[in-house]
């Protein structure tokens with residue numbers, strides 16, 4: 190059964206609150222979607238590459254917890270977007286209703302129980318070469 194508008198509003202509030210909590214913990218710098226790096230002095234010519242990905246990787250390693258929080262933040266954002274879309278309670282794999290009970294337990298879940306089980310049953314690294 191699809192979610193009622195009232196249930197959707199409840200999830201929206203729940204997720205938005207959790208999102209705000211995480212965003213506050215991470216700080217505005219990390220919670221924001223990727224922006225260009227801060228302005229440099231106008232007198233200096235801007236270097237060709239001013240945002241090396243390596244820097245991000247190191248920052249992530251140094252702060253694994255923040256990386257996890259950031260990941261959750263993304264999932265919460267995606268859930269809020271799906272609520273806005275009207276696709277929140279629909280399984281991304283089979284298109285059936287995920288169900289309010291499952292969403293209640295896992296508000297950021299993307300799949301129904303069946304598809305999730307199938308997804309988890311898949312080998313973690315199917316492309317691993319033999320030998």
Ligand SMILES: [Zn+2]
Pocket residue numbers: 280281282283284285300301302303304305
């Ligand atoms: Zn499904």
